[in-house]
Amino acid sequence: QSALTQPASVSGSPGQSITISCTGTSSDLGSSVYVSWYQHHPGKAPKLIIFDVSNRPSGISNRFSGSKSGNTASLTISGLQAEDEGDYFCTSYTTTTTPYVFGTGTKVTVL
Amino acid sequence: DVQLLESGGNLVQPGGSLRLSCAASGFMFSGFAVSWVRQAPGRGLEWVSSISATGSSTYYADSVKGRFTISRDNSQNTLFLQMTSLRAEDTALYYCARDRVSWTFTGALKDWGQGTLVSVSS
Numbered sequence: 001q002s003a004l005t006q007p008a009s010v011s012g013s014p015g016q017s018i019t020i021s022c023t024g025t026s027s028d029l030g031s032s033v034y035v036s037w038y039q040h041h042p043g044k045a046p047k048l049i050i051f052d053v054s055n056r057p058s059g060i061s062n063r064f065s066g067s068k069s070g071n072t073a074s075l076t077i078s079g080l081q082a083e084d085e086g087d088y089f090c091t092s093y094t095t096t097t098t099p100y101v102f103g104t105g106t107k108v109t110v111l
Numbered sequence: 112d113v114q115l116l117e118s119g120g121n122l123v124q125p126g127g128s129l130r131l132s133c134a135a136s137g138f139m140f141s142g143f144a145v146s147w148v149r150q151a152p153g154r155g156l157e158w159v160s161s162i163s164a165t166g167s168s169t170y171y172a173d174s175v176k177g178r179f180t181i182s183r184d185n186s187q188n189t190l191f192l193q194m195t196s197l198r199a200e201d202t203a204l205y206y207c208a209r210d211r212v213s214w215t216f217t218g219a220l221k222d223w224g225q226g227t228l229v230s231v232s233s
Contacts, residue, residue, distance in 0.1 A: 034218030051219035089156050093218020099170055105155035
């Protein structure tokens with residue numbers, strides 16, 4: 001049950017697009033259609049921004065988009081804004097005895 | 112509005128026990144799977160345990176299996192986490208979170224509490 005691998009940090013200028021990768025194995029992320037992404041600001045509750053690989057909950061900006069290819073999922077933030085700074089985590093869910101695994105987390109910095 | 116309010120976090124010695132609670136309101140608690148997720152200082156989020164809407168199915172991370180027990184009281188809209196044989200590495204902010212869709216696990220945790228802090232130290 002190892003954590004999914006994410007880059008420790010990603011940065012970009014306002015208005016740019018950035019992509020965060022999330023890499024697992026064929027046993028977790030590779031075999032899952034239930035990939036989610038969360039935005040987490042320190043001291044606040046995590047916020048679900050992507051579910052089922054590429055779907056956005058209501059109220060989440062369309063600047064956030066998700067995709068998956070093989071054992072790697074990706075979160076793209078387009079039109080980067082200062083409020084997008086924070087930590088981002090991916091998760092993979094599978095119907096096993098240990099269904100959830102989180103990514104290592106990525107700190108996004110807006111330059 | 113959906114609210115999840117964790118409580119019960121405290122400073123405890125290694126080997127000790129603690130019971131966390133999560134009081135839910137603003138939705139039909141008995142219809143949703145709920146989970147505990149923790150964040151150790153300076154670390155990422157780590158899934159701890161999940162329980163189905165009826166309580167009939169429970170799941171644990173390998174790191175807590177045999178030491179932690181998740182349960183729920185749907186009549187009181189409350190989720191619990193009984194933690195025993197606590198270790199220093201269990202020190203973390205513990206969040207409760209509910210699934211996005213009722214009556215099933217979707218892998219997407221839609222609503223989260225603010226967390227309760229557990230510190231394991233002598």
